[in-house]
Amino acid sequence: MPDSKPNARTAAVPRSAAEAALADGTGATLRRALWLDALDQQLRPLLPPGMAGHCRLANVSGGQLVFVTDSPVWRARLRLSETQLLDAARSVGLNPTAVIVKTTTGPLQPPLPAKTAPPLVSATARQAVSDALASLQESAPLDSSDPGAPAPGSSSGRST
Template sequence: MMFSIAGQSLEFFMGADKPAKPEQSALSALKSSGLGALITHAGELADVDQTLRRSLPPALARQCRLVSWDDSRLVFHAASPVWKNKLRLHSQEVLAAAQSLGLHAREIRIKVDVGFTPNPDLMA
């Protein structure tokens, strides 16, 4: 006896010929659609952001994020003016971490982002 649920056989649900995860196939499709460079850059930005924020105290790391960089400047967003000032106090540590990654940044710009939502799980 064969059961069918929404056009899929029972064998499908039992693990026979598992398809790729939907997120993976969607990401592959986006990469091949011409958005690959943008997706790659976003991944690099996330990796550099995580690495740089590891040089900060955990409470501060949860309240800011790297939003861009170029040859000479890192740009961060902070959740409030208080966190902006605290990040400014740690700018030398962040620049040193950036140098260790091979970035040639010499300055940090920090902007207060009123829409910033800290992620409590991010650096816990």
């Protein structure tokens, strides 16, 4: 068919889910969340000792760093470390002027799922189940031509 036009559509390579999410209108929000997470990962090691597990960078707004803590005690300790936080933020390329600290009512990190341990079975219980299975196998009739006939050695219910 020399008159037919070549197919104008070419085989498109499918995009990954991340690429598709970043390309949509919500891409800017997702990119900002990823940037904040990367910035949090950079600032966390620069925090005073013991504080990294109790606080998280929540936002950078204008010249303000917004941190979230999991209790009022850590909020107070973070406020006392404001100059160290500002210096740490400047070391990663930001130019903050203030630190805002908020306290959350829930945990900063989702709780890990509880591991369910397999039930412990004692050696006695295993032996009892093994004995029960063995006794069931011994009492099963080996050659039974009549399925309704009683097993050999069992009484038929009549006395002679």
